[in-house]
Amino acid sequence: MADRYARHALVPGWDQAALVRAEVVVVGAGALGTEVARLLGQAGVGRLVLCDPDVVSESNLSRGALFRAADVGRPKVEAAAEALEVIAPDTVVDPRHAELAAAAGLGELRSAALVVSCLDSLAARLRLTTRCNLVGVPLLDGGTSPWGGEVRYHAAGDACFGCGLGAADRTATDDPWSCADLARPRHRGASAPISALVAAWMTTTALRLLFGHRPGTTVVRVDPVRGAAHPVRVERDPACPFHETVTEVVALPHNHFGTAGDVLAAVDDGEVALTWTPFPVDGRTSVHLRDAPPGARLADLGVAPRELLPVVTPGSAGRLRYLELAPTGEGAP
Structure with a gap:
């Protein structure tokens, strides 16, 4: 399979061996998460733990590269893992069809090279942030808006997702909505191009992290309509309650x-x-x-x-x- 990655060897700074050794946990297997998983798999990451409690809906077929019509009603992680077996046969994919805290334990997060958050809920993001901070694992978070998105990275000691939130948002209890339930008024819409763009930015950042390089900025807002990407300055809030650590x-x-x-x-x-x-x-x-x-x-x-x-x-x-x-x-x- 050496020829599979022959063009990677021509990229300055590329380290295929580091990818083979890496274990990455991807939380959320919707449009963004499956695109990140596909790109990481094609890059040659050794093991992916893919976590999501949802099933494939028809609306997923227009936005994700790993789902087919026959997958509707199946657990997203199982359909995605099956597709990745063909697309990225060198990557071991461990599908976890379960809610966040039941899908990957803190010990597993602690041993991962990186955790990637592709969640659609503020409460779920804060919960994952707390769990990653507890064991000091780097977290790469991404989200999309109708015409753009955001990519955010933090390691132990950095400003986290909760640092920039007010007290009300820090106690959010919103649940991740199912893609099958599009009638909820908070549904904001999403498209394949935006998901692919943000996923590509996230995966590029993830690869650089796996190669041992820290990103130049921790938060980037991507605005393709204006043809721009804006770094955002964030500082750790000493009052943020999400920085407890396991002892x-x-x-x-x-x-x-x-x-x-x-x-x-x-x-x-x-x-x-x-x-x-x-x-x-x-x-x-x-x-x-x-x-x-x-x-x-x-x-x-x-x-x-x-x-x-x-x-x-x-x-x-x-x-x-x-x-x-x-x-x-x-x-x-």
């Missing part, structure tokens, strides 16, 4: 197919083990693992592969540690 981490000999009882066996009686996503129990929801049946599988409770589960010790000056689940295929199920 104490303890490895567990269980993966996310283990049980609630397996986790509770590793904590003291006075400690409180939590999940990131609420699970149903007795007609209500809870994030306390002690409320789950001991034999309940973590995966069935919405716990992601390689998650870091927070454990709180009440009355100990707020001591917080994390239990890291083993990779799938390792550890006791």
Whole structure:
């Protein structure tokens, strides 16, 4: 397959070996996310974790290069992974048809070279920002408007997506809308050319990052109508609440197919083990693992592969540690 990347070798500064070693998590598999995944795959990235809870709708067919009419109703990530097997056979694609916090665990984010956000919700962007900041992984975020878009990058210590928001926006609870539901008034419209343009800018930035180069500016607004791209100056807000970091981490000999009882066996009686996503129990929801049946599988409770589960010790000056689940295929199920 050396000839597949022969033209890459002619690009100054290109490092194909770095791409082969890289693992990138792409969150959101709509028009923007699938285009980013396609370009990263064709570039030769070694592994892509592709996360999205949605299914393909007919409106996706006019905007994404990886979907076909026969894919309508299928999970987006599965249809995209199948297409990438043909387009980018050297890239291992791991499709995760799940909500953000159940798709890729903090341990998996921490080991990735880069996380790419292609989300359509303010709340989801803030949640992903928080998770990336917790484990210090670089985050590349992109979004489109009807006739333009924005690309934003931040690493540990940089101004993040939440730094430029007011208090009201920082507590946003909007949910990502399904592409099948176009009747919602907040739908703003999108087109294939704009998605492709912003995705190409994002992927170019991603490749430079994977080659070890930091972008010259952290936020760029792309305005093709005026033929311009504008760098935007951002500064970290010391009051931004999304910059917490993980400190104490303890490895567990269980993966996310283990049980609630397996986790509770590793904590003291006075400690409180939590999940990131609420699970149903007795007609209500809870994030306390002690409320789950001991034999309940973590995966069935919405716990992601390689998650870091927070454990709180009440009355100990707020001591917080994390239990890291083993990779799938390792550890006791």
